[in-house]
Amino acid sequence: MRIIKLNAINSTNSYLRKLSTEDGVEDFTTVVAKHQTHGRGQMGTVWNSESSKNLTFSVFKDVSELHIEHAFYISMVTSLALIKALQSFSIPKLSIKWPNDILSEDKKICGILIENVIKQSSLKASIIGIGLNINQTEFIDLPRASSLKILTGKTFNLDEVLHIVLKHLKEYLKLLKKDKHDILKDEYETYLFRKDKPSTFQDTEGTVFSGFIKNVSVSGNLQVLLEDNIVKEFDLKDITLLY
Known part of the structure; x- marks a missing residue:
């Protein structure tokens, strides 16, 4: 090396x-x-x-x-x-x-x-x-x-x-x-930060929303549980995880 x-x-x-x-x-x-x-x-x-x-x-x-x-x-x-x-x-x-x-x-x-x-x-x-x-x-x-x-x-x-x-x-x-x-x-x-905990996110338009981080997809998208038990995938460009 x-x-x-x-x-x-x-x-x-x-x-x-x-x-x-x-x-x-x-x-x-x-x-x-x-x-x-x-x-x-x-x-x-x-x-x-x-x-x-x-x-x-x-x-x-x-x-x-x-x-x-x-x-x-x-x-x-x-x-x-x-x-x-x-x-x-x-x-x-x-x-x-x-x-x-x-x-x-x-x-x-x-x-x-x-x-x-x-x-x-x-x-x-x-x-x-x-x-x-x-x-x-x-x-x-x-x-x-x-x-x-x-x-x-x-x-x-x-x-x-x-x-x-x-x-x-x-x-x-x-x-x-x-x-x-x-x-x-x-x-x-x-080791995912805030996995299965209520978390706050912001999308590219500045809209703030809540959800639970569940997993990541094979391609690396973040899988978030939203209201009505809907799991949605987000790309790095799409959302920011707020603390």
């Missing part, structure tokens, strides 16, 4: 994607940056991270054996790998806020951005981007953000955390390669 360490880069995902198209990279090549100038999150959001305090890294994974309709399983295994890694550091009350924010005690400690390389309607590779708050203790204008240090009072070694995350990511990707789809989906759903 090749690990490339950079002092500063605009985005580890962008760097790794460019590297893979220009030079080609071996499977599981990982790019780590002390500082990202233009870190990206889901749906075009910005990922802000204090330099040298947190982990910002991307992993290149060959997923050519995975059917395109199962692309969301990459998100599932990444989320589960992070949960397992964080459990080994005794991080409390972990959950996955759909589709793949990692929470502890209802505060966000990790974001995931997965960008798939698709050619001729087939999956070829995936760039798995991870931003994990570790030793940062101040988050200006981000009241729902937290870090491992805030949660435990301990200072963590970034390299140690990185290697633990990568170890679990490899293990979960092996399960995916063995087509353990039902096992992965069931485990992912056990």
Whole structure:
């Protein structure tokens, strides 16, 4: 496994994607940056991270054996790998806020951005981007953000955390390669934030409504129980889960 360490880069995902198209990279090549100038999150959001305090890294994974309709399983295994890694550091009350924010005690400690390389309607590779708050203790204008240090009072070694995350990511990707789809989906759903609890959502038109999160579909849509016992599926673009 090749690990490339950079002092500063605009985005580890962008760097790794460019590297893979220009030079080609071996499977599981990982790019780590002390500082990202233009870190990206889901749906075009910005990922802000204090330099040298947190982990910002991307992993290149060959997923050519995975059917395109199962692309969301990459998100599932990444989320589960992070949960397992964080459990080994005794991080409390972990959950996955759909589709793949990692929470502890209802505060966000990790974001995931997965960008798939698709050619001729087939999956070829995936760039798995991870931003994990570790030793940062101040988050200006981000009241729902937290870090491992805030949660435990301990200072963590970034390299140690990185290697633990990568170890679990490899293990979960092996399960995916063995087509353990039902096992992965069931485990992912056990960690869903606010599962089976009354939750509030907002759609693209600004309408606020209530429902109960039940599960996710194979394609990654959120399945929500609404009034009159109707279960409706929502895409990430369609709704936002409000706390």
